[in-house]
């Protein structure tokens with residue numbers, strides 16, 4: 001039985017195909033149309049998923065769409081009466097939604113009547129929870145989803161057992177930890193969709209001196225369900241104007257209207273404009289924002305642990321990308337095991353909706369665990385060779401060599417140990433926003449100046465943003481203060497103090513690292529690269545950053561070559577080929 005999950009007309013448009021309970025392919029539309037966080041209808045992603053599965057459109061039995069217009073209808077109507085403009089915007093999206101069948105047929109130049117599949121609408125947060133639990137290694141787990149807003153809710157929790165999830169409760173619009181984080185991100189002068197990461201990185205440079213103020217911006221909810229929070233709404237405007245998200249167009253990165261009110265500036269000082277310098281005050285505000293998020297998030301998890309008595313937690317939603325908060329779960333709550341799948345944000349809804357249908361609706365037993373992130377496009381040796389030849393890179397002063405596996409990793413590890421910057425492209429593209437050793441830029445973690453070098457030469461990003469370490473999974477406990485697996489870079493742990501000076505480049509200013517634990521099973525060639533680097537240097541860690549330069553992560557070999565040439569990396573591993581600069 002074949003199930004197609006589609007996250008459409010929403011940020012991070014994506015598709016996934018599940019065949020007889022096994023995930024076959026999952027990818028974001030941005031990797032194809034090259035628009036970061038692309039919304040719209042993921043036609044290219046769907047075409048790829050079906051091709052990877054060897055399926056025709058007529059062979060899809062179920063289509064799962066992670067939105068249910070009927071969810072929380074009462075709350076929607078309540079706000080609809082107060083926000084006519086918001087309603088008009090939602091109505092436009094809804095009209096598009098009713099046309100998923102037509103858009104799907106259009107993506108294949110087919111007739112809608114040829115689609116035999118049954119269509120399912122899965123509520124946003126239930127799809128988030130399913131995206132984590134049903135592909136987790138846990139038979140039983142507590143579940144939490146937290147994001148900006150989806151189907152008029154921001155937070156949902158419950159528990160999962162076998163092939164069933166039970167929803168305990170939800171927090172609805174306008175109260176949202178995601179919108180809280182985004183509002184303060186905007187206030188701090190970071191206006192772009194997805195900039196919350198930057199502020200999380202900035203937070204480590206400050207002190208949470210304004211924590212008391214932030215306790216008024218997000219308040220514990222003593223009256224309601226006892227596990228929740230409420231926003232101090234005087235600091236926000238979205239409950240009056242509606243969160244002005246523009247999701248609909250595929251050729252645009254989503255944008256979000258202003259979320260914070262004048263009250264926030266009165267309380268915290270003038271909002272920072274994007275081009276103003278970042279001062280100590282801003283760093284302290286970022287730290288206060290993060291500290292309050294952690295209090296509320298970890299507080300919710302504590303209560304969830306108590307209510308369920310479970311030791312495993314599955315997380316999803318944009319807030320689940322807060323790796324700093326996630327890394328504190330082991331000390332702050334009774335949970336002992338954490339699972340966050342690599343596309344924890346809205347892209348992951350495609351996988352979640354598909355698995356919701358397979359287990360929750362059809363009652364099929366569990367049979368799949370997402371143990372790696374490599375569910376996107378891969379390219380054959382012939383395609384890679386064609387990309388190299390059509391670029392003509394060998395005629396541009398570069399040496400191109402096709403090498404056997406061992407020789408390739410040996411040469412690549414030596415290049416990294418020599419302080420050079422290596423583009424590392426192999427296998428199928430990663431699912432989710434993190435490069436995890438198939439579309440990565442790899443560098444020497446031992447060099448304190450590597451962060452500046454990467455920023456200056458390749459990445460062109462804010463200096464306060466950390467780079468991440470990839471570590472051999474078996475060495476995790478020796479180098480970090482926690483050893484629980486973090487295969488998808490969704491947890492940050494403290495680097496052991498005695499090791500910090502050995503890997504200064506991917507160690508953040510607060511002594512933590514947003515690590516990827518690499519196993520031989522999940523990624524044999526990347527594991528071999530790091531192992532060889534360890535043999536050369538004694539350090540089982542490399543610095544890993546995504547293979548891109550202010551664009552979606554490269555997908556095709558052609559894009560990798562372009563990015564390599566444009567950013568002047570020193571060497572490139574492209575499948576079985578090694579590209580180096582000639583003399």
Ligand SMILES: [Fe+2]
Nearest residue numbers: 147150317346
């Ligand atoms: Fe979401």
